[in-house]
Amino acid sequence: MKLGFYPGCSLEGASREYNESVQAVAEKLGIELVSIPDWNCCGATAAHNLDKELSLSLPARNLALAEEAGLTELVVPCAACYSRFTVTQHELLHDNAMHKKVNEIIGKEYKGTLRILNVIQFIEEYIIDKLEDNMKFEINKKVACYYGCLLVRPNKILNFDRTEDPQTMDVVMKKLGADSIDWAFKTECCGAGFSVSFTEAVGRLSGKIIEDASHRGAEALVVACPMCHSNLDMRRPAMDKYNGKKIDTPVIYITQAIGLALGIDRKKLGLNRHFVPVKLDNFKPYVKKEVVVENTQIMEEI
Amino acid sequence: MARIGVFICHCGENISATVDCPKVSEVAAKFPGVAYSVDYKYMCSDPGQSLVVNAIKEHKLTGIVVSACSPRMHEPTFRRACAEAGLNPYLCEMANIREHCSWVHEKGDRTDQKAIDVVRMMVEKVKRNNALMSIKVPVTKTALVIGGGVAGIQAALDIANAGHKVVMVEREPSIGGHMSQLSETFPTLDCSQCILTPRMVEVAQNPNITLYTYAEVESVEGFVGNFNVKIRKKAKSIDETLCNGCGMCTTKCPQKKIPNEFELGMGNRPAIYVPFPQAVPNVPVIDRLNCTYYKNGKCKICEKFCQPKAIRFDQEDEIIEVAVGAISICTGFDVKKTDFFPEYGYGKHKDIIDGLQFERMASASGPTLGAIRRPSDGAEPKKIVFVACAGSRDPAKGIEYCSKICCMYTAKHAILYKHKVHDGTAYIFYMDIRAAGKNYDEFTRRAIEEDNAQYIRGRVSSIYERDGKLIVIGTDTLMNHETVEIEADMVVLATAGVANQGAEELAQKLHVSYDQHRFFSEAHPKLKPVETNTAGIYLAGACQSPKDIPESVAAASGVAGKISCLFSSSELTREPLIAFVDRIAAPDYSSCTGCFLCQPVCPYNAIEKEDIKDRAGNLIKSLAYINPGLCQGCGTCVAICKSKSIDIDGYTNQQMYSEVDALLNS
Numbered sequence: 001m002k003l004g005f006y007p008g009c010s011l012e013g014a015s016r017e018y019n020e021s022v023q024a025v026a027e028k029l030g031i032e033l034v035s036i037p038d039w040n041c042c043g044a045t046a047a048h049n050l051d052k053e054l055s056l057s058l059p060a061r062n063l064a065l066a067e068e069a070g071l072t073e074l075v076v077p078c079a080a081c082y083s084r085f086t087v088t089q090h091e092l093l094h095d096n097a098m099h100k101k102v103n104e105i106i107g108k109e110y111k112g113t114l115r116i117l118n119v120i121q122f123i124e125e126y127i128i129d130k131l132e133d134n135m136k137f138e139i140n141k142k143v144a145c146y147y148g149c150l151l152v153r154p155n156k157i158l159n160f161d162r163t164e165d166p167q168t169m170d171v172v173m174k175k176l177g178a179d180s181i182d183w184a185f186k187t188e189c190c191g192a193g194f195s196v197s198f199t200e201a202v203g204r205l206s207g208k209i210i211e212d213a214s215h216r217g218a219e220a221l222v223v224a225c226p227m228c229h230s231n232l233d234m235r236r237p238a239m240d241k242y243n244g245k246k247i248d249t250p251v252i253y254i255t256q257a258i259g260l261a262l263g264i265d266r267k268k269l270g271l272n273r274h275f276v277p278v279k280l281d282n283f284k285p286y287v288k289k290e291v292v293v294e295n296t297q298i299m300e301e302i
Numbered sequence: 303m304a305r306i307g308v309f310i311c312h313c314g315e316n317i318s319a320t321v322d323c324p325k326v327s328e329v330a331a332k333f334p335g336v337a338y339s340v341d342y343k344y345m346c347s348d349p350g351q352s353l354v355v356n357a358i359k360e361h362k363l364t365g366i367v368v369s370a371c372s373p374r375m376h377e378p379t380f381r382r383a384c385a386e387a388g389l390n391p392y393l394c395e396m397a398n399i400r401e402h403c404s405w406v407h408e409k410g411d412r413t414d415q416k417a418i419d420v421v422r423m424m425v426e427k428v429k430r431n432n433a434l435m436s437i438k439v440p441v442t443k444t445a446l447v448i449g450g451g452v453a454g455i456q457a458a459l460d461i462a463n464a465g466h467k468v469v470m471v472e473r474e475p476s477i478g479g480h481m482s483q484l485s486e487t488f489p490t491l492d493c494s495q496c497i498l499t500p501r502m503v504e505v506a507q508n509p510n511i512t513l514y515t516y517a518e519v520e521s522v523e524g525f526v527g528n529f530n531v532k533i534r535k536k537a538k539s540i541d542e543t544l545c546n547g548c549g550m551c552t553t554k555c556p557q558k559k560i561p562n563e564f565e566l567g568m569g570n571r572p573a574i575y576v577p578f579p580q581a582v583p584n585v586p587v588i589d590r591l592n593c594t595y596y597k598n599g600k601c602k603i604c605e606k607f608c609q610p611k612a613i614r615f616d617q618e619d620e621i622i623e624v625a626v627g628a629i630s631i632c633t634g635f636d637v638k639k640t641d642f643f644p645e646y647g648y649g650k651h652k653d654i655i656d657g658l659q660f661e662r663m664a665s666a667s668g669p670t671l672g673a674i675r676r677p678s679d680g681a682e683p684k685k686i687v688f689v690a691c692a693g694s695r696d697p698a699k700g701i702e703y704c705s706k707i708c709c710m711y712t713a714k715h716a717i718l719y720k721h722k723v724h725d726g727t728a729y730i731f732y733m734d735i736r737a738a739g740k741n742y743d744e745f746t747r748r749a750i751e752e753d754n755a756q757y758i759r760g761r762v763s764s765i766y767e768r769d770g771k772l773i774v775i776g777t778d779t780l781m782n783h784e785t786v787e788i789e790a791d792m793v794v795l796a797t798a799g800v801a802n803q804g805a806e807e808l809a810q811k812l813h814v815s816y817d818q819h820r821f822f823s824e825a826h827p828k829l830k831p832v833e834t835n836t837a838g839i840y841l842a843g844a845c846q847s848p849k850d851i852p853e854s855v856a857a858a859s860g861v862a863g864k865i866s867c868l869f870s871s872s873e874l875t876r877e878p879l880i881a882f883v884d885r886i887a888a889p890d891y892s893s894c895t896g897c898f899l900c901q902p903v904c905p906y907n908a909i910e911k912e913d914i915k916d917r918a919g920n921l922i923k924s925l926a927y928i929n930p931g932l933c934q935g936c937g938t939c940v941a942i943c944k945s946k947s948i949d950i951d952g953y954t955n956q957q958m959y960s961e962v963d964a965l966l967n968s
């Protein structure tokens with residue numbers, strides 16, 4: 001099985017462990033991820049605030065390259081890249097003039113045939129059915145799934161999960177045997193926009209998220225976005241300062257959780273790279289549940 | 303020789319700003335058969351109408367075309383003018399150059415040309431018009447009132463007191479509607495039950511009113527003055543004539559844990575129940591879905607204890623047919639439930655309730671006997687948050703309109719809360735305080751000044767539960783958009799008022815229109831607020847849009863006035879625009895071959911059989927005959943007739959073709 005793959009800058013830099021865990025899980029389950037040749041920045045940084053054409057052209061070039069490479073589905077694990085790609089696809093398919101202009105700018109013809117998958121959709125379509133046969137452990141922990149802002153918004157374009165109180169990650173975590181809790185901050189802002197410029201704001205915003213999760217007994221937060229992760233993980237001192245107490249609830253990627261359930265080596269999943277140490281262990285060995293298929297006909301005959 | 307008059311109206315600037323009216327008049331003057339053509343600023347005004355009348359007389363006109371607005375608007379006006387001038391009113395035609403021309407096109411030659419074409423078509427048509435006589439039909443002086451809320455009650459009583467018969471159909475086991483659920487009412491704080499229940503009893507006792515509860519309209523046929531209505535009276539499993547309302551059955555029924563709809567799920571009721579103690583009629587019904595007997599075939603305890611032996615387990619739905627002359631729709635509204643709000647937890651928090659639930663809680667006859675209590679643990683809430691505009695005025699939620707009643711009832715709730723919980727604080731998040739109405743603004747001031755309601759202007763972005771408290775996150779737009787966080791014990795959402803369930807189906811049964819929010823539409827937003835587009839069918843109360851009690855009652859009395867007018871004479875005049883089968887000389891008598899294909903397609907069952915017999919009484923031929931009292935002029939039979947034997951007066955094939963010809967040959 002071959003799927004297109006767009007790592008983006010985060011997965012090659014600050015969030016290497018996200019990339020490592022996606023790759024490790026894919027490899028384990030026999031899924032080949034093919035990177036877009038000669039990919040470029042997705043424009044999630046400043047472009048979309050400054051220049052509309054640039055903000056559409058950057059993702060469009062990537063998408064056109066992927067189409068040229070004969071890919072039909074593209075996995076985009078970073079929530080920000082995913083947002084830029086889907087918004088670009090939507091805008092260009094709904095605005096002929098802009099579509100033409102962007103094609104000229106990138107010097108390629110973007111057709112719009114590609115299916116773009118975020119990491120949850122990737123898991124739902126290609127991984128979840130394989131879990132039962134491959135799981136070694138149950139993640140028997142209380143976890144809080146944190147979706148952040150970009151994964152489910154804007155709902156009109158993405159049409160993915162519900163904007164308030166989304167559920168898709170919770171479903172995956174429950175499948176892994178986790179107790180995913182009902183909590184209040186699933187989609188509250190973590191302050192990633194101010195990660196560098198105004199860390200105090202991050203301390204307050206992310207601080208509330210971490211505090212609520214730990215208050216409700218979560219042993220880990222589960223995320224699917226490198227920005228959420230680096231904020232919630234790296235800015236912990238600012239949060240602790242805001243909360244007036246030290247909270248050491250770790251933050252893991254959903255792909256790391258899957259990797260742990262599949263019994264993949266912790267280092268291979270990049271779990272050693274976090275600022276807040278991930279101590280989660282003592283997982284319950286997974287026993288496949290026997291599915292009893294009732295043959296009603298035979299039953300009746302008996 | 304035709305002598306047609308053409309009257310081009312400017313409609314102030316509505317038409318003349320876009321269409322060159324003098325030019326149209328000039329061109330029209332040259333059309334064959336046109337004897338007179340003129341343009342004028344307001345043709346419908348008194349001098350305008352005089353112009354028409356005088357021109358008809360002076361120029362001996364044989365027909366006129368008024369080129370102005372839609373015939374819906376002023377056709378009757380100009381037909382009256384014709385009659386006054388001694389011309390048959392059906393020799394008047396309207397050429398619509400406003401809605402069909404000036405309002406929808408830009409100024410220019412092509413628009414002028416379109417106006418000219420429209421006039422030319424109508425000139426050709428009117429040349430072929432025949433003088434017609436209007437039809438008289440009898441009026442059945444009985445009104446049907448659908449829905450027994452305060453609007454329906456008012457309409458029924460007013461019509462009955464004017465001396466006419468009324469049939470009232472109410473879906474629930476009791477009349478009363480939402481008002482019977484309210485505690486006290488703004489802006490006077492008088493007790494809702496105390497002012498409503500006497501009127502409910504009056505309905506039951508008025509000899510002119512026949513009340514069917516637990517009943518719905520099954521089908522409606524006919525037309526103004528002559529509707530035939532089938533009513534489905536759902537089986538109550540009780541013989542109403544025997545039941546004396548003792549209530550033994552309801553106390554003995556072992557099924558006690560069914561969520562009580564009247565208390566909005568905040569209390570329980572048995573399987574055999576009356577919705578509330580003051581119900582009218584005071585006769586229980588068995589809820590068959592939850593009754594042990596209907597589920598398992600065992601129980602019948604109620605039957606054992608019923609002294610007058612009124613329980614009927616084998617009772618079936620009954621279809622009752624009534625003939626009525628007019629119908630009033632008073633089916634009211636509904637409110638959105640808390641599960642409509644994802645940002646407030648999809649209704650999963652017990653202590654977030656809606657406004658109606660708060661009414662029940664504050665009501666002396668409610669589940670808490672009037673005490674304000676948290677549904678989760680029964681504790682008295684010391685901090686309560688009211689959220690106004692929950693869902694309303696929010697295009698993202700698909701409800702762009704203002705629900706109108708919630709600002710006022712939220713102020714009322716804050717007052718009632720303070721009267722019951724003296725040491726408590728009420729916060730109200732609002733967008734604007736909409737308190738227009740007699741003594742309304744004074745009422746909200748009272749909430750703020752006397753009862754210390756804390757109004758915060760801003761919206762609530764989310765509410766979540768933490769350690770038994772509800773954390774309400776909002777913003778204060780008057781305080782520099784600061785985030786406000788309130789740790790509340792209870793939250794009341796003033797949820798949007800929406801159309802009642804089943805409104806759409808009812809509208810379709812009655813052939814009346816409804817808007818995009820499924821509220822029934824009035825015929826004209828200003829001048830016909832209680833009429834529908836279908837003659838003889840009226841509407842009152844919150845089925846039209848959210849309304850408070852005074853407005854609902856006023857509209858209901860308006861409907862009663864309209865219906866009393868309709869019933870004031872024994873005959874109605876109807877337009878003679880109906881179908882007829884052609885007649886020719888013997889031996890053919892008609893081109894109709896008697897195939898009767900038309901009979902099953904007529905939606906009004908107006909087509910009958912007419913036998914042509916010789917002097918000796920032998921049958922020569924059977925022809926289709928169209929009953930002029932029933933025909934609505936829909937034209938379906940015209941389309942299906944193979945031998946082209948049917949035509950519609952006022953819209954004959956010849957008239958229609960002449961219009962098309964005029965357009966094609968222009």
Ligand SMILES: Cc1cc2nc3c(=O)[nH]c(=O)nc-3n(C[C@H](O)[C@H](O)[C@H](O)COP(=O)(O)OP(=O)(O)OC[C@H]3O[C@@H](n4cnc5c(N)ncnc54)[C@H](O)[C@@H]3O)c2cc1C
Nearest residue numbers: 449451452453473479480487488634635657843844850851
């Ligand atoms: C929380 C709350 C508080 C309020 N407080 C006040 C207040 O203090 N003062 C005030 O003036 N107003 C108040 N109102 C508004 C008031 O409730 C309405 O103005 C009033 O109920 C409208 O009356 P109605 O008869 O038009 O509709 P309803 O009261 O809704 O009655 C409609 C009736 O028609 C019946 N029905 C529905 N469909 C059918 C059908 N298809 N066939 C047969 N029967 C049918 C229903 O069962 C019901 O009995 C409040 C409203 C709410 C929600």
Ligand code: SF4
Nearest residue numbers: 555574593594601604
């Ligand atoms: S038969 Fe039904 S209504 Fe009567 S007592 Fe039993 S459960 Fe209640």
Ligand code: SF4
Nearest residue numbers: 691694704705708709
């Ligand atoms: S009446 Fe007040 S609370 Fe209700 S929708 Fe209108 S503005 Fe909002």
